Amino acid sequence: MYTQRRDVNMRYLSLWLKITTQTTQVAFASRLGVALFTLGKVIRFVFFILFLFLLTSKTRTLGGYTIWEVLLFFLTFNVIDIIAQFLWREVYRFRTYIVSGSFDMVLTKPISPLLRVLFGGSDALDLITLVPLVIFMAYVATQIGDISIINVIVYILLIANGLIIALSFHIFVLALGVITTEVDNAIWIFREITQLGRFPLNIYPKAVGLIFTFVIPVAAMITIPTNSLMGILSPAGVIICICLSGIFLSLSLLSWKEALKRYASASS
């Protein structure tokens, strides 16, 4: 049983690598496009950092955090955003599958339709900015000081946990897409919500902070991992994060199953 499961996983991994390679080759066929896209991302990144410096130029702090600590929130948001875009880029194309009826083809293939529409278009182009981002993050971390190896390990684990929440959001969007054909703006709402985590959560009123912790867990995706890197995290925070990701993933999978039951194949 275990060996059979492992074989299936290996087949999926091999399939994902093949599709990812092809998608990346297609993207890189247009070198000018890659260059412009990357330049745009760099400009956005630099401008926002300038904005953060401007924001803290008088007081040197924002919500009790120094500029370097505030930068860490922004960088953590970017890490989650970049990896989520890389892994689940196909979700952005899901509406076409539904309105053209080609989702029927996906359903008839001997692979999980959910995995196909989640991971079927990973584009390495999205990863270009990740390496300089991590280097910059390391620099910012040195400016903060007193960051232990344990903090870094907990941070990485919580980022992985945050990605599970991001994955759940993407599955919710897919389920919504099956029922309503609305995907594009829904996925952008997810991104707008995660952008709220670019700043320390305590700049928001308490009620909003609670919503971002328990209802839309931006805190579990960005704020709590960042706090863990700075060494200001309670074990309760870690437990809350893990519970929230488990709840969100279960709910999203349920919503996907429900959506599939309602799929009418109307466009095919």
Place this chain on the structure above:
Amino acid sequence: MKKYIQIAKNTWDEALIYRTSFIFYRVRELLKLFSLYFLWYFVTSRNGDFFGYDQSGIITYLLISTFVGDFIFSTRTTAIASEINEGILTNFLVRPLSYLKYYFARDIGDKALNVSFALVEYAAFFAILRPPFIFQENFILILIFITSVLLGVILYFFISVLISLIGFWSNEGWGPRFIFYQVIGFISGSLFPLDVLPKPLFALLELLPFPYLIFFQSKIYQGQLSGIEIGRGFLILILWIFIMYFITLSVWKKGLRVYTAQGR
């Protein structure tokens, strides 16, 4: 003229067919507003002021600039590049209408719908959060403000069309537009008032068209510009409209010469 009014109406109706999509789009815009509102509210609650802007000053700037941005930046001209690339432009060239006027009419329909929704959202926003907003009571200033917004619409239309016309020479129209969005998001004044920047940088920005899409209009509304500054701003704004108009027309004519209706 009648046909362009009908095109504007059609654009309105078309957007309402995909109601869920449009409502989700508005939710996105509202989330952006909430995020910036709480940020600036927090910063000015703690510090008292931000480079001379007190809490009501910065919140008024934010709300007005977001509203103006909603109006000026909503456009359908982004589709022009793909219409050129896919040869769809041919369908328009054989019809008895001006392609650019057609898109301007579509923009009007799109803006009307966005502003209608934005007004409802703002009403809810004011009812729930009761922001410290300064209502402008000077009727003349309001008239000047409305005029500057309308001129901003024309300026942005030509800039946006110009970027889409890259489609005549390249399939990478989205690349320059992506960069343009990043730049304009920062130097139009949608994140913060541009006059908090170092003076030499601000003086340089004032010569470019971008501050005349949001920043200039918001400052007029707030009554923070002198008569001379308003006059100078209008002069630069109108000059940029003319420059963009002539460049757009020239590029459009050159583009048509190389257009091959590829894809049809």
